Amino acid sequence: MAITFDKALGIHEHALQARVQRAEVLANNLANADTPGYKARDIDFRAMMQKAQESVSGLQMATTHQGHMDTSSPGSDGELLYRNPHQPSVDGNTVDAQEEQSRFMRNAMDYQASFQFLSSKFSGLTKALKGE
Numbered sequence: 001m002a003i004t005f006d007k008a009l010g011i012h013e014h015a016l017q018a019r020v021q022r023a024e025v026l027a028n029n030l031a032n033a034d035t036p037g038y039k040a041r042d043i044d045f046r047a048m049m050q051k052a053q054e055s056v057s058g059l060q061m062a063t064t065h066q067g068h069m070d071t072s073s074p075g076s077d078g079e080l081l082y083r084n085p086h087q088p089s090v091d092g093n094t095v096d097a098q099e100e101q102s103r104f105m106r107n108a109m110d111y112q113a114s115f116q117f118l119s120s121k122f123s124g125l126t127k128a129l130k131g132e
Contacts, residue, residue: 012118014052018045019098019111025080029095031064040083040100 032038085094090095 009051012114012121015049015114016051016111016118018043018048019114020101020108022107023104023111026100026107029100030097030104033093033095033100036093037087038093038095040085040095041080042083042103043079044081068099120122 022104023044025041025043029038029040029042083094088094
């Protein structure tokens with residue numbers, strides 16, 4: 001039985017990619033915190049991970065007829081969603097800089113955790129190949 005990276009790494013590779021994509025979106029929000037009319041965006045990380053888990057496990061829904069509806073949640077493909085503001089500013093900007101910084105830092109910590117877990121997976125694979 002051959003070992004493939006997809007099976008060995010599981011969902012963690014997808015999680016790392018999603019964290020990078022979310023960091024870009026959150027950084028863009030922070031950069032536009034003072035832009036009039038700018039609408040804060042985000043990615044539904046949970047929906048992305050659910051879709052990745054389905055693709056890794058092979059248990060995704062199959063569309064066998066053109067009349068089947070796509071029941072995947074919006075944002076599951078990494079598409080940008082608009083965030084509902086708690087209190088939009090007068091100029092129409094919906095970015096709350098403090099909340100964005102908090103989300104960005106949380107995402108950075110989650111990225112680091114995902115990276116460390118993926119690193120330990122590679123370390124384990126290396127030890128297995130060496131016979132340790």
